[in-house]
Amino acid sequence: MTKAIDRFQPYLVLGFVYLVANMLLRCCDFFMLAHMFNVAASAPVFFKCILNDIIWCGCIFIVFIPVYFVLQNRFQRASVIVPSLIFGTLFLIQIILVIYAYFAGKLLDKEIFMRPFSEMYATIKSYGNILLFALFGIAVIISFSLLSLSIAKKAGQCTRLLSVSSALILLLSVFMISYPFKLYGWNTENNRFIINRVLYFIYEDLNYNRQFLQVKNADPVVLQQFATEYPQWDVCDSLYPFLRPDNTPDVLSPFFALGSKKPDIVYIVVESLGRGISGENSYSGSFTPFLDSLALHSLYWGNCVTTAQRSFGILPSLLGSLPNGNTGFQLGVMPAHTSIVRLLKENGYKTNIFYSGYYEFDNIKAFMNKQGTDYFAPYYDDFKASGFKEDNANDWGYADELLFEKSLDYLDAQHDQDFFSIYVTLTTHNDLDIPGKEKYIYSAESINKKLPQKRQKRNNSHIDFIASFIYTDNALRQFFNRYKERSDFNNTIFVITGDHYISNFGIPSRLSLYHVPLLIYSPLLKKSGQFKSLVSVLDVTPSLWSMLGNNYNLTRPQFVSWISDGLDTTRNFSCRKKVLLMQDNRDIKEFIYNNYFFSYDSIYKITDNLRLEPAPHSAYALVSDKYNLFSAIESFVYNKNKLMPDLMQAVSKK
Secondary structure, eight states: OHHHHHHHHHHHHHHHHHHHHHHHHHHHHHHHHTTTTTOOOOHHHHHHHHHHHHHHHHHHHHHTHHHHHHHHHHOTTHHHHHHHHHHHHHHHHHHHHHHHHHHHSSOOOGGGGTSOHHHHHHHHHHTSOHHHHHHHHHHHHHHHHHHHHHHHHTOOHHHHHHHHHHHHHHHHHGGGTHHHHHHHHSOOHHHHHHSOHHHHHHHHHHHTTOOOOOOSSOOHHHHHHHHTTOGGGOOSOTTSTTOEEOOOOOOSGGGBOOOSSOOEEEEEEETTOOTTTSSTTOTTOOOOHHHHHHHTTSEEEEEEEOSBSSGGGHHHHHHHOOOOTTTOGGGSOOOSOOOHHHHHHTTTEEEEEEEOSOTTGGGHHHHHHHTTOSEEOOHHHHHHHTTSOOTTEETTEEOHHHHHHHHHHHHHTOOSOEEEEEEEOOGGGSSOOOTTHHHHHHHHHHHHHTSOHHHHHHHHTTHHHHHHHHHHHHHHHHHHHHHTTSTTGGGEEEEEEESSOOGGGOOSSGGGGGEEEEEEEOTTBSSOEEEOSOEEGGGHHHHHHHHHHHHSOOOOOSEEOOSSOOOOOOSSOOOOOEEEEBOTTSOOOEEEETTEEEETTEEEEEEGGGEEEEOOTTHHHHHHHHHHHHHHHHHHHHHTTOSSOHHHHHHHHO
């Protein structure tokens, strides 16, 4: 027995080192990420986390035992070196997954298989020098291997006891291999936090090849069931469940004093602007003083949701009230559709997109081309031509202040033109260098000091990132100050929202992951309004188009296919929306149905500020059935090109 242990001793030591390294990493992981996943940092949760990592280590320990024995018989030195390098590499992967979760606010999953390599490269590069990342990885693997070899050579009685004990624990843990799979099967926020990072990624990889839910044939029963959800729509053809006369209620006109001249329209999408960082009762405190002051003079919805957890969802939903499709509306074969861009272009507007990033990212260029966009600001090409050496820029493109300045320089050179412009900002993508960074860090710290101690502590580790929101907020202030000097300012309507919530600072609930502010500001407003009703970005274009169509002699299509019936201007909290929500991994497992929230087979009741409470058990069957109904319909219209007939889009292009 002793001889067998002696022969096996180097591998036992390797298992011991790998186990200890993973336990230490999980401790760091636990305290870094618990608040991001809205998980209580309790002893039972910590024990489950540790158990999951032990199970993973046990699997690795057993899998590579044959490698050790085969090599030991012929290459004794290699029998230790090779497994130690393998274990070191696997440990590096664990580190990478933890770092990713920290910066992205989510676990790495099958989204990695849906992104082009160029996008992944750009994302990684934005966090620093890729060569340094590679050197760091090599250093981790070598350090792990040297440490393992050193301990194996100097193993004494204590080390022998620890390594044998570790081996027994690892061997026994494999009998619990079904436990992580059960956690994955019940995909709650707690379980995603508890499960081993590599095991979660493997399960997501295996699940990647699942077929998207598709309706092969139109089921008249399902189509009729969906029609009863919106009896006011007067749908003209059940095979096109959203196609109807444009009878969207005009809820915005009472707030405006519109003139005889058509107003200019400006949409501003602020990167990562979630309600956790902006507005009253925000989870982390508000770090957008200008937007907060502007909201008091605007039509403001504090309970607005986006339709996706990442940027790929915002343009189709905001501009065209369009479904997410399989992986994002514009990331597949886009069915025939229309949008406010195309409709305004047909009515004499010059349409512009001002974006300083890479237009191929999230397929923005293809989608905006479909809308017939007249002008694509060439700022990323300018940035590239400079050798990516502009002072007021970061790896994603020009900083927001410069984006706004350049856009106004362009608009100032245009004359006697009705404009529709959409801005997409970049600087708040993550804590990249921003112009005058120290000044904005000081401002962030000053605001943070006025917050309750719990929030201060939570924000301190992200203060650089938070500073970028103050920078962008100030860039918006300067943008509006300069826009006021333009002759068309008094006849312009501004819509401001965020593309998604940023989870890095923590989340109060799953629904918070979609929670963004929505402002409609204009000098044409005759009164402001603060609304607590739940709305979505899908609602903006239908309501704005309804107001424009009812007040101006516009060419209007006979039918529209918005998947929303417009904004809700109820002052008190109400929730009458039906919205499918797409996760960052492109799953559609969350759904708002009136005042209920469906999330991975759990049902909650929605309250003000989008907080969640347990729903009565009796609601489960109703809401889950509605989730299945809406999922089937949206999949049908997307995959079978049933938003509107192709001919209708072709006519619209003329």
